[in-house]
Amino acid sequence: MATKSSKSIDVFGATLTRRQFVKTGGVLAVGFSIVGASPLRGETPKAVVAKNSLDPSIASSWLEIHPDNTVTIRTGKNDFGQGSVYTAYRQIVAEELSMPFEAITTVVTGSTDQTPDGGGSFGFLNDGTPNLRKVAAYTYQALLDIASKKMGVDRSKLTVKDGVVSGGGKTISYGDLIKGQQFSLTIPVRGELTSIVGLSVEGNPPMKPVSEYTVIGKSYPSSAIQEKVTAKVLWATDVRLPGMLHGRVVHPKTLGSTLVSVGKLDKTKYPHTQVIVKGNLVGVVAPTEWEAIQAAQQVAESTKWTDWKGLPGSAKLYDHLRNESDWDSTPVMKSRATKGDAAAVLASASKKFTATYQISYMKHAPIGPTMAVGDVKPDGMVHVHTHNQNPQELRGEIAKMLGTTIDKVIVHIYAGPGHYGRSNGGNAGAEDEAVILSQAVGKPVRVQWMRADDMQWSTQSPAAFSDVELAVDDQGMLAAYQIDHYMPPMQDDRPVGAVLAGLPTMPAPDVHGDFVTSTVNNISDDWIYARVPNVIERGHGTFQVGQKVSPIAVGLRDHSMRTPAQFQQNFPRELAINEAAVLAGVDAIQFRINNLKEERAIGVLKKVRDASGWDTRPSPSPHAAAEGTEAVRGRGVSLMLRDGTYWACACHIAVTPATGAIKVEKCTLAVDPGVVINPTQLKRQVEGGAMMGISIALLEEVMTDESGVMQDDWNSYPVLTMADIPEIKVELINNPRVGSYGGGSEAANALAAPAIAAALHDATGKILRRLPLKSAYVHEALTAH
Amino acid sequence: MSTLIVNGVRQEVDVAGDTPLLYVLRNDLELTGPQFGCGLAQCGACSVLVAGKEVRSCVTTVADVAGQEITTLEGLPARWAKQKGITAEDEKHALHPVQQAWIEEQTPQCGFCQNGMMIKATELLESNPHPTVEQIKAAYTTSGVSPNLCRCGTYTAIIEAVQRAAAIMAQGR
Numbered sequence A: 001m002a003t004k005s006s007k008s009i010d011v012f013g014a015t016l017t018r019r020q021f022v023k024t025g026g027v028l029a030v031g032f033s034i035v036g037a038s039p040l041r042g043e044t045p046k047a048v049v050a051k052n053s054l055d056p057s058i059a060s061s062w063l064e065i066h067p068d069n070t071v072t073i074r075t076g077k078n079d080f081g082q083g084s085v086y087t088a089y090r091q092i093v094a095e096e097l098s099m100p101f102e103a104i105t106t107v108v109t110g111s112t113d114q115t116p117d118g119g120g121s122f123g124f125l126n127d128g129t130p131n132l133r134k135v136a137a138y139t140y141q142a143l144l145d146i147a148s149k150k151m152g153v154d155r156s157k158l159t160v161k162d163g164v165v166s167g168g169g170k171t172i173s174y175g176d177l178i179k180g181q182q183f184s185l186t187i188p189v190r191g192e193l194t195s196i197v198g199l200s201v202e203g204n205p206p207m208k209p210v211s212e213y214t215v216i217g218k219s220y221p222s223s224a225i226q227e228k229v230t231a232k233v234l235w236a237t238d239v240r241l242p243g244m245l246h247g248r249v250v251h252p253k254t255l256g257s258t259l260v261s262v263g264k265l266d267k268t269k270y271p272h273t274q275v276i277v278k279g280n281l282v283g284v285v286a287p288t289e290w291e292a293i294q295a296a297q298q299v300a301e302s303t304k305w306t307d308w309k310g311l312p313g314s315a316k317l318y319d320h321l322r323n324e325s326d327w328d329s330t331p332v333m334k335s336r337a338t339k340g341d342a343a344a345v346l347a348s349a350s351k352k353f354t355a356t357y358q359i360s361y362m363k364h365a366p367i368g369p370t371m372a373v374g375d376v377k378p379d380g381m382v383h384v385h386t387h388n389q390n391p392q393e394l395r396g397e398i399a400k401m402l403g404t405t406i407d408k409v410i411v412h413i414y415a416g417p418g419h420y421g422r423s424n425g426g427n428a429g430a431e432d433e434a435v436i437l438s439q440a441v442g443k444p445v446r447v448q449w450m451r452a453d454d455m456q457w458s459t460q461s462p463a464a465f466s467d468v469e470l471a472v473d474d475q476g477m478l479a480a481y482q483i484d485h486y487m488p489p490m491q492d493d494r495p496v497g498a499v500l501a502g503l504p505t506m507p508a509p510d511v512h513g514d515f516v517t518s519t520v521n522n523i524s525d526d527w528i529y530a531r532v533p534n535v536i537e538r539g540h541g542t543f544q545v546g547q548k549v550s551p552i553a554v555g556l557r558d559h560s561m562r563t564p565a566q567f568q569q570n571f572p573r574e575l576a577i578n579e580a581a582v583l584a585g586v587d588a589i590q591f592r593i594n595n596l597k598e599e600r601a602i603g604v605l606k607k608v609r610d611a612s613g614w615d616t617r618p619s620p621s622p623h624a625a626a627e628g629t630e631a632v633r634g635r636g637v638s639l640m641l642r643d644g645t646y647w648a649c650a651c652h653i654a655v656t657p658a659t660g661a662i663k664v665e666k667c668t669l670a671v672d673p674g675v676v677i678n679p680t681q682l683k684r685q686v687e688g689g690a691m692m693g694i695s696i697a698l699l700e701e702v703m704t705d706e707s708g709v710m711q712d713d714w715n716s717y718p719v720l721t722m723a724d725i726p727e728i729k730v731e732l733i734n735n736p737r738v739g740s741y742g743g744g745s746e747a748a749n750a751l752a753a754p755a756i757a758a759a760l761h762d763a764t765g766k767i768l769r770r771l772p773l774k775s776a777y778v779h780e781a782l783t784a785h
Numbered sequence B: 001m002s003t004l005i006v007n008g009v010r011q012e013v014d015v016a017g018d019t020p021l022l023y024v025l026r027n028d029l030e031l032t033g034p035q036f037g038c039g040l041a042q043c044g045a046c047s048v049l050v051a052g053k054e055v056r057s058c059v060t061t062v063a064d065v066a067g068q069e070i071t072t073l074e075g076l077p078a079r080w081a082k083q084k085g086i087t088a089e090d091e092k093h094a095l096h097p098v099q100q101a102w103i104e105e106q107t108p109q110c111g112f113c114q115n116g117m118m119i120k121a122t123e124l125l126e127s128n129p130h131p132t133v134e135q136i137k138a139a140y141t142t143s144g145v146s147p148n149l150c151r152c153g154t155y156t157a158i159i160e161a162v163q164r165a166a167a168i169m170a171q172g173r
Helices: A088-097 A131-151 A174-178 A223-229 A289-302 A314-324 A342-348 A391-402 A431-441 A451-457 A496-501 A566-584 A588-595 A599-612 A679-698 A748-764 A775-783 B021-028 B073-084 B097-104 B114-127 B133-141 B155-171
Strands: A007-011 A014-021 A027-034 A063-065 A071-075 A104-109 A159-161 A164-167 A170-173 A181-191 A199-201 A245-250 A259-261 A274-278 A281-286 A352-359 A371-376 A382-386 A409-413 A445-448 A464-472 A478-487 A534-541 A632-642 A645-656 A661-672 A727-732 B002-006 B009-013 B047-050 B053-056 B069-071
Touching: A007 A131, A014 A131, A063 A131, A063 A174, A071 A088, A071 A131, A088 A104, A088 A131, A131 A159, A131 A164, A131 A170, A131 A174, A131 A181, A131 A199, A164 A174, A170 A174, A223 B097, A223 B114, A245 A289, A245 A431, A274 A431, A281 A289, A281 A431, A281 A496, A289 B021, A314 A464, A342 A464, A342 A478, A342 A534, A352 A566, A371 A431, A382 A391, A382 A431, A391 A409, A391 A431, A431 A445, A431 A496, A464 A566, A478 A566, A566 A588, A566 A632, A566 A748, A588 A599, A588 A632, A599 A632, A599 A645, A599 A661, A599 A727, A632 A748, A645 A748, A661 A679, A661 A748, A661 A775, A679 A727, A679 A748, A679 B155, B002 B021, B047 B114, B053 B114, B069 B073, B073 B097, B073 B114, B097 B114, B097 B155, B114 B133, B114 B155, B133 B155
Parallel strands: A027 A181, A071 A104, A245 A445, A382 A409, A478 A534, A661 A727, B002 B069
Antiparallel strands: A007 A014, A014 A181, A027 A063, A063 A071, A159 A164, A164 A170, A181 A199, A245 A281, A274 A281, A352 A464, A371 A382, A371 A445, A464 A478, A632 A645, A645 A661, B002 B009, B047 B053, B047 B069
């Protein structure tokens, strides 16, 4: 093997090094180095990399081009059903490299020893520049440099199509270009690997112009779907390790109970089952799953816990939140949209109203309860096999819990049920418990939560309320708008097993937490009604309900769930805007258009108006009725800007006043993400999100007593079934002028609720400013005087 | 010892008769199509066909189904091949029309419930080759012990996939 002295070339802020010639193989390995305070250009400090992480100095972390013209990509983000890493990411990389989609043959996701960047599995498109896009763009520039040198043709004379470089009458494929050589491309990266957002690629490499896209915009199928449908995929639930035992956890009786005495186990019936107690964590470990389930039930029956009644309970929840929660310790946040003098205009206005809007606690309710296999080895290495939205953060949490370093922890990732945000801070519930039990018995232990554990011991999306005051002027325009949002924090990432066991964790959300763990309630719903002259938006934060008075520091732990915080803020805003339109006597879509400047926002509203068969008129409907057994019909609309994408939704409903039952008959969505990457995948994402949104709007409410969550199964926490789905219409607006791609998935969840609530008013003339729109609550509102 | 006939293969399993079929399929027979969703027959993630009927394997004991013909997701291609008289060699490359339709329609999101959704579709189409949308909705909500639940909200995509599967079956491909 001949070795030549290495030579470095600057590639738009990245550094390309040809290290050596190798006889066979060859790979364009793209590594990274951490950027500290130093500038992007010039010397970059070497990254400190833990063992069992991809070493950024050995380049092959993000993207490998192989001599056979195939490509492997790696991302810390996992697929939770959106399919983006298997479709959009491949399309984006193929596009920036000018290769065919099919060339991206391997997608490695999640596992902490096989992926470079970490970060939560959310915001996959990162406002148009996911890490892999920049990596691919840097790589493309490096390939042009290499080709120019090899071909003896000036860089500006080269073109690339399907991974083949042409220029000066010569052609060469990427594979041939790198064959027998090893290049290292060092790119600038910033961030903290085990944080919620992980690492991000820095700098501004030239990107392919949208006008030249050939791969983006086509509906490639997701390879993950093929594997799942044919039972070929390895789910986290399928992991079976040699010597593995089955674990179940007996969780405390209430969210504030401490252990008095552990229950008895009939050793003649379950001779091989072990009962493990660590602090207030009680677990059983057995050779078979059925034995573990039965033994856990038996132990639970005679385990004694202290009583605790520290929660307000559902009936008193909003009273508690408004009157007994501490809203003073946390700084009040003001939005950037704040302008004019809303207070003065509201004081003197004649057409105005004041109202309060409420949103319930909701469960993420994954269709499979959380599970993990923990494997603590005698040498101190810890392996966690699971399905998780932030494996690198979980790695940090497990290391902290055990008092070890992250190099001793490897998180292995597999397919699994959607978590909808619950594990984006590293854990969904079972991961740490599996490790604790494995450490106790010295063998791999698989902990599977039962449905009741998942309903009662997981985190939930917090309840919230908002106070709105607004005024319209004589021209029918919104003259002043003031909103105060109140919500407990929604990012409690403490692993609950560690909390119960009394082991170290990150602190619970507090006033002085960092940007994700603080109690601060930021304004998350971008204000888009730009013609409104007077606007005040404030966010008020407090502590989690019951957590501080729980002897075990649990209480109602909260966690971000699809469209987190923005949903809780957009529902009151959009329903209030509907009410403002009523006050102005103007059609709800037209009223919005009148108060908007942004053409894309107006565009989605017009699209949804045309596609839904919207009848333009003020609300309520001339046929509105609040009583009777005949269904009455109405329609409502909502609007949102999220992650660079504009969304509008119209819901047409039928409501039976005598029962309060709402049936959504038609749900129409218009989506303008800028560039549509994959129409089929985006359509499916939007349809799914919209259905979950209808489920949330009509059915979902966590019911608590003074001790904990009362629901323990799908009967007590119902979700939408196929019988209740509406006709759905998704209008995708491909808008290349935007020059980028916005987020496509979760916002669909948030749109239905305000549109349905507005439709209820349209149909009945009565307003219900509370989610969910359960028939009992609707009936109560319709009969109220 | 209990005798199970799963996907056409007779298997002896050394488990107590009251063991739910789901754990035996997953842990003893390594058939991991059926998933644990609730353990309460409330969601359908664990569904299998027993003598052509969709049952919830999480609450069905081994003793309940001893000696009966059980089909899991893994067994759907062979089930279709047998019904169509396809040779063993062709069968290796064949998918059940329901699986084919699920891929063509890009139906799953997370996919965890889709085992049960495909099992239910197979049960439906074997008795009703051309179901209406209302019949499809009834199959997934009122025909079984509980509705089949999809938390990701793929119901529309499931209906479209069932219709496509019906078309594929009618073409006999």
